[in-house]
Amino acid sequence: MPLIKDGRIVEDDWVAVADGEPVPADRPAIVTFERWQAERASFDGRNAALGVRVKSGTLAPAIAPDLDRFALVAIEFPKFRDGRGFSTARELRERFGYQGEIRAVGHVIPDQYRFLLRTGFTSAEAPENTNPESWAHALTEITVAFQPSLDDPQPLSLLRRRLGS
């Protein structure tokens, strides 16, 4: 599926590994959080980067103890209307200081792209037939924000100000 970063489709360096499939040792791989929990010892000594995919009901505190093992956290949106992932990403950044990539996977739409970036996501997996222009356009539509956010870390000194685009 196309990966969106900085408003455009980019090459995906990561491979998503289904449960039960072998995890490639020599390239960045994303495993499910359940697999990580069950087989964590098997990743000891791994050199290539490891990412983890969490379901929308798995909240930041559950992932936090192992965060230093993950170069990427992929947060699942089972439906785009399920907004839990926005809080999970924000907590990973603000509460747990996570610096790695946070990726939105599952069902997200371009109309959510700005929200994703503002809550700490760095990339998003788009549907196969997505219109890349809609993702690029989503970053230009609204230039005013009323809250502090991850891509604009100023305090709430004024509620209303311009977004850097």
Added chain:
Amino acid sequence: MNHIAPGRNAGVYSYDDIDRRFVAERVEQFRAQVERRLSGELTEDEFKPLRLMNGLYLQLHAYMLRIAVPYGVLTAQQLRKLAEIGRKYDKGYGHFTTRQNLQFNWIKLEDTPAILHELAEVDMHALQTSGNCVRNVTTDQFVGAARDEVVDGRVYAEILRQWTTLHPEFTFLPRKFKIAIMGSDADRAAIRVHDVGVFAKRNERGEVGFTFYVGGGLGRSPFIGKLVRDWVPEEDFVAYLEAILRVYNQYGRRDNIYKARIKILVHELGQEKFTQEVEEEFARLRGPKYRLAPEVVDEIRRRFGGPAYETLTDEPESFQAAKAANPDFARWVAVNVLAHKVPGYAAATISLKPAGGIPGDATSEQMELIADLADAHSFGELRVSHAQNLVLAHVRQDELFTLWTALEANGLGTPNAGLIGDIIACPGLDYCALANARSIPLAQAISARFADPARQQTIGELGIKISGCINACGHHHVGAIGILGVDKKGEEFYQITVGGDPTLTTAIGDILGPAVTADETVDAIEAIVEVYLSNRHDGERFIDTLKRVGHGPFKERVYAAH
């Protein structure tokens, strides 16, 4: 886009170029979303929440567009624009809602981008009037004017409007989210039946702080909001709300639409556990990032401006003489006029509940007339009340008679604010796809039965609230007399509750007995009123008498013939 220069307004937040650019961008964003839907790029499932967040709702017969009136305050020129839109794109009228908004019930999808564009010309929009986001914040319709006011709630309601607008984290909540704020000792905003209800108050040092009630709500499972914190300092106002919303966004149920409101989360976790979760989140969030600085509050207060009141005294001679000479005017003053914080002024309620009328409806002509009266008598500013009436909040007492004369001549002088004819009713089966029964014809029949103003005044404070289904948009649970439409084998029946109360002494009404037909309901209300009048002690309101004598005598009389 050409903006119409703001008139001299008493207390409406004034937009600047950045506010206007935001609204204009949002209009264009929606236009593009409509195009992407039409091209098939967005599925109907994906488009639906996007259109809802722009106020566009599909009803039984047509699209409904719900326009935001932030905390119910608007200018005369904004009301004129609403009148114009009603004439141009609807059937020449609009409907004021219990969330202090205005909705048009006969809108065409293809007209909506143009309507939103026209609204933007007068700094209006339809943002977040529907959908699973934080909705229009409501407050006291006498905010900034009432004599009993302690804190001007408009300032904090506006802070909330801004903070909740396109909030990146809280735009896809489990369910809709409604906040009300009140800055007086009285409760005119039904604080404890909101997802979050806030009382703004002052401590002994004069500092502003907030009491938070969370988890109130009506609908199919009514709950009264629980006290979560008695004092949140002003600087933590936003941080505390962030904490509540974050707990809700993370833990609120998403498996069942009927259990997704925050009231269910508070109920299932319990008040103590929920409060603990919020307090822990708040302890982490508190700090410079979310601090509401006093300079921000001052700046927003400044943007409201204020009416240039004159130095006057209460009860001027001409006002007293007019009351003495004209009993109808005196009655209207006694019922529809409230004391103002500034001597010599008053706040006047314009009832949109004439006998036999549709509660909350106003024609374009009426809106234009009221806009002119607001210009002439209330600094060009007016309010929508959650009881679906309009208010001119700053009228000179010596101009009340002129105002009343103009209202009376146009059928807008009904003296029934807070009385039995001041019925709150949802749109019901006449418009709504969810309804089981009609609400409007029943409201019309009841107000026609109690048309006599003298009789209404004798009966006194008695709120009737009608919902056409258990979603309770007509707030029947908190009506002194509540009426709920139910469907019995394809026929409309109505269940009557008594003893509900939306004020400081919040209570959910109890069911009086089996549901009855529409005709029987009107007779039942009459019977309830008769029992009340024959039992009441001096100065007792209906709910006081009910508390003292219990349901027995009421039930007996209502169901005597059955």
